[in-house]
Amino acid sequence: MALIVQKFGGSSVADAERVRNVARIVTDTYKAGNDVVVVVSAQGDTTDDLIEKAQEINPRAPKRELDQLLAAGEQISISLLAMAIEALGYPVISLLGWQAGFNTNSVYGAARIKSIKPNRLQAELARHNIVVVAGFQGINRYDDLTTLGRGGSDTSAVAIAATLHADKCQIFTDVEGVYTADPRKVDGARKLKEITYDEMLELATLGAQVLNNRSVEMAKKYSVEIEVLSSLNPVPGTIVKEVAKLEKMLIRGVTKDTDVALISILNVQDTPGVAFKVFSKLSGKHINVDIILQSFGRSGTKDIVFSVSKENGPLAIELLKGLPALAGAKVLCDTDVAKVSIVGAGMETHPGTASKMFEALYERDINIKMISTSEIKISVIIDAKDADRAVSAVHAAFAPKD
Amino acid sequence: MALIVQKFGGSSVADAERVRNVARIVTDTYKAGNDVVVVVSAQGDTTDDLIEKAQEINPRAPKRELDQLLAAGEQISISLLAMAIEALGYPVISLLGWQAGFNTNSVYGAARIKSIKPNRLQAELARHNIVVVAGFQGINRYDDLTTLGRGGSDTSAVAIAATLHADKCQIFTDVEGVYTADPRKVDGARKLKEITYDEMLELATLGAQVLNNRSVEMAKKYSVEIEVLSSLNPVPGTIVKEVAKLEKMLIRGVTKDTDVALISILNVQDTPGVAFKVFSKLSGKHINVDIILQSFGRSGTKDIVFSVSKENGPLAIELLKGLPALAGAKVLCDTDVAKVSIVGAGMETHPGTASKMFEALYERDINIKMISTSEIKISVIIDAKDADRAVSAVHAAFAPKD
Numbered sequence: 001m002a003l004i005v006q007k008f009g010g011s012s013v014a015d016a017e018r019v020r021n022v023a024r025i026v027t028d029t030y031k032a033g034n035d036v037v038v039v040v041s042a043q044g045d046t047t048d049d050l051i052e053k054a055q056e057i058n059p060r061a062p063k064r065e066l067d068q069l070l071a072a073g074e075q076i077s078i079s080l081l082a083m084a085i086e087a088l089g090y091p092v093i094s095l096l097g098w099q100a101g102f103n104t105n106s107v108y109g110a111a112r113i114k115s116i117k118p119n120r121l122q123a124e125l126a127r128h129n130i131v132v133v134a135g136f137q138g139i140n141r142y143d144d145l146t147t148l149g150r151g152g153s154d155t156s157a158v159a160i161a162a163t164l165h166a167d168k169c170q171i172f173t174d175v176e177g178v179y180t181a182d183p184r185k186v187d188g189a190r191k192l193k194e195i196t197y198d199e200m201l202e203l204a205t206l207g208a209q210v211l212n213n214r215s216v217e218m219a220k221k222y223s224v225e226i227e228v229l230s231s232l233n234p235v236p237g238t239i240v241k242e243v244a245k246l247e248k249m250l251i252r253g254v255t256k257d258t259d260v261a262l263i264s265i266l267n268v269q270d271t272p273g274v275a276f277k278v279f280s281k282l283s284g285k286h287i288n289v290d291i292i293l294q295s296f297g298r299s300g301t302k303d304i305v306f307s308v309s310k311e312n313g314p315l316a317i318e319l320l321k322g323l324p325a326l327a328g329a330k331v332l333c334d335t336d337v338a339k340v341s342i343v344g345a346g347m348e349t350h351p352g353t354a355s356k357m358f359e360a361l362y363e364r365d366i367n368i369k370m371i372s373t374s375e376i377k378i379s380v381i382i383d384a385k386d387a388d389r390a391v392s393a394v395h396a397a398f399a400p401k402d
Numbered sequence: 403m404a405l406i407v408q409k410f411g412g413s414s415v416a417d418a419e420r421v422r423n424v425a426r427i428v429t430d431t432y433k434a435g436n437d438v439v440v441v442v443s444a445q446g447d448t449t450d451d452l453i454e455k456a457q458e459i460n461p462r463a464p465k466r467e468l469d470q471l472l473a474a475g476e477q478i479s480i481s482l483l484a485m486a487i488e489a490l491g492y493p494v495i496s497l498l499g500w501q502a503g504f505n506t507n508s509v510y511g512a513a514r515i516k517s518i519k520p521n522r523l524q525a526e527l528a529r530h531n532i533v534v535v536a537g538f539q540g541i542n543r544y545d546d547l548t549t550l551g552r553g554g555s556d557t558s559a560v561a562i563a564a565t566l567h568a569d570k571c572q573i574f575t576d577v578e579g580v581y582t583a584d585p586r587k588v589d590g591a592r593k594l595k596e597i598t599y600d601e602m603l604e605l606a607t608l609g610a611q612v613l614n615n616r617s618v619e620m621a622k623k624y625s626v627e628i629e630v631l632s633s634l635n636p637v638p639g640t641i642v643k644e645v646a647k648l649e650k651m652l653i654r655g656v657t658k659d660t661d662v663a664l665i666s667i668l669n670v671q672d673t674p675g676v677a678f679k680v681f682s683k684l685s686g687k688h689i690n691v692d693i694i695l696q697s698f699g700r701s702g703t704k705d706i707v708f709s710v711s712k713e714n715g716p717l718a719i720e721l722l723k724g725l726p727a728l729a730g731a732k733v734l735c736d737t738d739v740a741k742v743s744i745v746g747a748g749m750e751t752h753p754g755t756a757s758k759m760f761e762a763l764y765e766r767d768i769n770i771k772m773i774s775t776s777e778i779k780i781s782v783i784i785d786a787k788d789a790d791r792a793v794s795a796v797h798a799a800f801a802p803k804d
Contacts, residue, residue: 068496
């Protein structure tokens with residue numbers, strides 16, 4: 001008998017028929033002799049609908065109230081799933097984030113899990129209940145509801161798996177696993193049998209929207225083995241775990257991320273501390289900065305270019321325009337860009353990889369605006385219009401010749 | 403400076419425009435120098451929509467899960483109202499039932515409030531926040547969500563007013579107050595300026611759907627002064643409070659209740675304890691029995707007739723059919739009936755009141771099936787089809803001649 005944590009996203013529980021489908025998957029697992037904890041997100045578009053309601057009433061709604069509002073989404077989905085499981089004749093109980101013991105910090109809208117008090121979860125498992133837990137939510141030390149941000153249900157599932165020392169954490173999605181590229185867009189994209197945490201982390205960060213990156217970080221930290229698989233098609237998915245490092249350089253995937261805004265600060269006075277002032281200002285407002293490029297401009301000035309998510313573009317511009325250190329500099333924002341990346345362990349020992357990627361883009365006449373490399377990835381910023389062509393070209397260049 | 407509790411029902415917060423309207427009423431009260439606690443129900447048809455979702459998945463959904471589901475309704479309305487109040491520039495915080503300290507027993511779907519821990523409410527008022535509280539919900543000692551049943555938000559509001567010793571409890575509805583009869587149906591129906599708890603209790607019980615009866619009971623017990631008024635039309639409403647008993651007999655209102663099922667048990671063996679067995683069986687399933695009539699039937703048998711709510715009719719029949727003491731008896735259920743009542747303090751000292759009512763019905767050729775009288779009301783059960791005519795006739799008979 002094993003303890004298995006299963007997580008189902010919003011599209012997997014979008015309507016009554018799909019809720020029943022999830023109930024069947026869960027009860028099949030329970031019937032096979034396992035303890036089961038199920039984590040679910042809000043149904044389908046519920047979260048977006050709630051945000052729309054809030055926008056209509058107050059476009060700058062307090063984040064605490066927004067979290068109070070959004071947490072209702074999973075409350076609905078967990079109770080409905082519990083009802084569906086009960087209808088199949090199995091013992092079940094649904095738990096809200098706070099009932100399941102999720103304690104978080106107080107960053108409303110993007111809270112971090114501080115701890116999970118496992119008492120209630122353990123007690124319900126001891127009663128042989130299937131336990132359905134609301135993902136994405138918890139409470140802070142003031143007893144106020146918090147949410148973990150988009151994709152937070154993945155993190156909830158991994159956190160429970162880590163806390164209860166679960167044997168497996170299965171993340172059900174609408175794809176069959178992790179692919180070398182988007183299978184709907186790239187011919188020859190293949191499903192990976194397994195992948196390391198670090199590789200998955202790069203893929204997640206880079207926009208392969210399969211797993212939330214915080215959940216992968218947490219899985220790595222606590223050695224939780226994750227399986228990504230389909231809730232509609234019962235075939236083996238992709239296992240995310242620590243695997244022995246491969247001698248041979250292996251490209252795990254090619255990804256595209258269009259949620260990128262490129263911010264350019266031109267003609268900055270070349271005095272010490274300017275970069276510090278720029279990036280501390282941004283991090284103070286929780287704006288994550290990705291690729292940074294600094295270059296010398298004309299006489300005694302320099303240019304700083306970096307990327308942020310599209311959503312944060314306008315706020316970043318606003319913050320920078322008010323910065324005294326940037327007086328006289330020009331601040332521009334380009335949202336018409338995309339980031340295309342290749343991910344694979346062992347990349348640093350294969351210097352030919354980058355040039356092979358650049359060559360593939362050059363052959364398609366695709367202009368590279370920025371480049372960033374790490375141990376296991378190479379990213380380029382290009383025009384948004386070239387993104388899909390770029391992914392295909394790069395994928396073809398690295399695809400196994402078989 | 404006073405402490406005022408204001409309660410708004412689902413139709414008062416049905417959409418963004420109405421939520422903004424409620425925010426204006428609340429902030430006007432706060433602006434005038436009062437502390438304000440606002441209790442709201444779920445928006446418009448939210449509760450019915452959620453019940454429908456549950457029905458589709460599991461027609462016999464566990465009541466605990468149903469409460470978990472339904473409690474999401476007020477979670478949405480309180481956060482939206484808080485956002486609307488914040489948009490007007492006032493300090494505000496929303497609290498779920500459990501955050502506001504509502505402890506209840508464990509009768510899911512019809513829980514009773516056991517206590518309110520006032521710490522959080524008091525702390526938020528001390529911070530000069532307008533406090534928006536989810537009506538209708540609380541938690542039991544297992545930390546599971548419970549709901550108080552239909553109309554429970556009225557009870558939540560009165561309970562807060564009692565706990566915090568509020569100066570006033572205003573119940574906003576879509577009518578302007580308590581009327582002598584339904585003003586949409588009966589010519590000459592008048593709005594009452596004030597009414598006693600007992601009279602209001604009878605009116606509430608009898609189907610004048612203005613105030614939930616448990617809320618009136620609680621208001622009476624803790625001497626909470628209630629004002630019933632319109633959220634759309636700012637005119638004085640009806641005050642519910644203990645008033646000096648009037649010498650003159652005064653009919654407060656004529657009501658109609660079509661949520662009645664008449665259960666007849668015919669040819670019951672006339673042995674001791676039969677009635678006890680019947681009614682203890684029903685109360686064991688929380689079925690409230692209203693008017694009871696017992697009469698002698700043919701040789702050595704008797705008939706028992708009583709009324710329950712329509713919803714409870716089928717369950718009552720089912721329970722009684724399995725009762726050994728009723729072997730050989732015939733159990734019938736008639737749902738095509740209505741109860742028409744007159745309510746007014748001092749009725750017992752005016753014996754002519756009943757005959758005046760019966761005369762008004764006789765003149766319209768309306769047949770009376772059952773009669774019940776108390777200190778402050780007289781009710782008759784008649785055919786459902788006669789109900790509206792009966793209300794008009796009785797109201798006309800008692801209307802002041804001016």
